[in-house]
Amino acid sequence: MPRHLDSSVSKSRWIILPLVAVFLVVIGLGVWWFTVASTTSAGTNTPSSPLASAGDTASPSMPAAQKTSTATTAPPSATPTPTPKPVINPQTGRVDTLDGLVPDYVLPPIENGMVPVLTKIPTEQKVVFLTIDDGAVKRDSDLALLEQHGIKASLFLANTFIANDPGFYKKYTAAGHLIENHTMSHDLGFLKLGYAAQKAEICGMADFEEAQYGRRPVFFRPPGGPYSQTTRKAAADCGLKAIVDWETKANAGGMDYQVGATLRPGDIVLMHFRPEFPADLNAFMAAQKAAGLKVVLLEDYLATK
Numbered sequence: 001m002p003r004h005l006d007s008s009v010s011k012s013r014w015i016i017l018p019l020v021a022v023f024l025v026v027i028g029l030g031v032w033w034f035t036v037a038s039t040t041s042a043g044t045n046t047p048s049s050p051l052a053s054a055g056d057t058a059s060p061s062m063p064a065a066q067k068t069s070t071a072t073t074a075p076p077s078a079t080p081t082p083t084p085k086p087v088i089n090p091q092t093g094r095v096d097t098l099d100g101l102v103p104d105y106v107l108p109p110i111e112n113g114m115v116p117v118l119t120k121i122p123t124e125q126k127v128v129f130l131t132i133d134d135g136a137v138k139r140d141s142d143l144a145l146l147e148q149h150g151i152k153a154s155l156f157l158a159n160t161f162i163a164n165d166p167g168f169y170k171k172y173t174a175a176g177h178l179i180e181n182h183t184m185s186h187d188l189g190f191l192k193l194g195y196a197a198q199k200a201e202i203c204g205m206a207d208f209e210e211a212q213y214g215r216r217p218v219f220f221r222p223p224g225g226p227y228s229q230t231t232r233k234a235a236a237d238c239g240l241k242a243i244v245d246w247e248t249k250a251n252a253g254g255m256d257y258q259v260g261a262t263l264r265p266g267d268i269v270l271m272h273f274r275p276e277f278p279a280d281l282n283a284f285m286a287a288q289k290a291a292g293l294k295v296v297l298l299e300d301y302l303a304t305k
């Protein structure tokens with residue numbers, strides 16, 4: 001009996017064992033295939049990401065985009081700070097005094113070899129222009145007053161008044177004021193001079209100022225103001241763009257008007273570097289505020305370098 005049983009048991013064992021072995025092999029193959037498949041798929045991903053980091057724009061662009069978005073979200077909190085950053089006017093190469101104002105007047109060109117003459121800017125825009133002449137009295141306190149009130153001016157300097165200390169006016173140019181041409185000798189008989197002599201007075205000062213201050217003047221003011229066709233031609237031949245005179249003065253602590261009794265939009269105001277500079281500046285500022293005008297550099301308004 002046991003032998004029969006034994007033999008039947010051993011018979012079934014011989015059948016089951018191979019089946020189990022086959023089953024185990026199949027399982028093993030399945031596991032192997034799964035691990036190989038998963039490692040190869042992982043393997044193709046892993047090397048592809050460094051390779052694709054440069055070229056692949058599809059999926060790696062996700063983290064890239066996240067990076068840039070975090071990069072752009074960080075600066076916005078810092079962008080309010082650059083707001084006071086000065087804006088350079090591409091036409092003049094300077095930070096201008098216009099504060100976004102768009103001038104409604106364009107400087108006329110040189111015609112027939114002669115510069116135009118300005119005594120006032122024909123505009124209704126609420127602007128006024130301050131010009132300060134000669135340069136005889138040189139005081140840091142006068143520059144400080146202008147700075148204190150945020151006023152920039154065009155300085156018509158004559159060589160005879162500044163030759164003893166031309167470097168002094170570099171303080172003005174450093175502060176944003178511009179230096180223009182008022183001849184070499186400030187000869188009040190300038191109109192009697194011939195073309196060659198006028199040209200020598202104007203070109204000489206233009207060369208001097210360019211060498212001293214690094215900018216060639218663009219405007220000319222004759223000594224005392226009067227000019228002729230000869231003057232307009234000589235100024236043009238020295239590379240200047242306009243003769244600038246005035247219809248209003250700040251003088252002896254008050255205002256002198258050639259027209260009317262108040263400052264008008266577009267007025268060009270004449271002042272001097274004189275002992276009474278503070279009183280003249282006060283008179284100018286009182287008139288300017290009463291008229292509601294903004295002090296702007298003439299060079300900025302006319303978009304000249």
Ligand SMILES: [Zn+2]
Nearest residue numbers: 133134223224
């Ligand atoms: Zn003068």
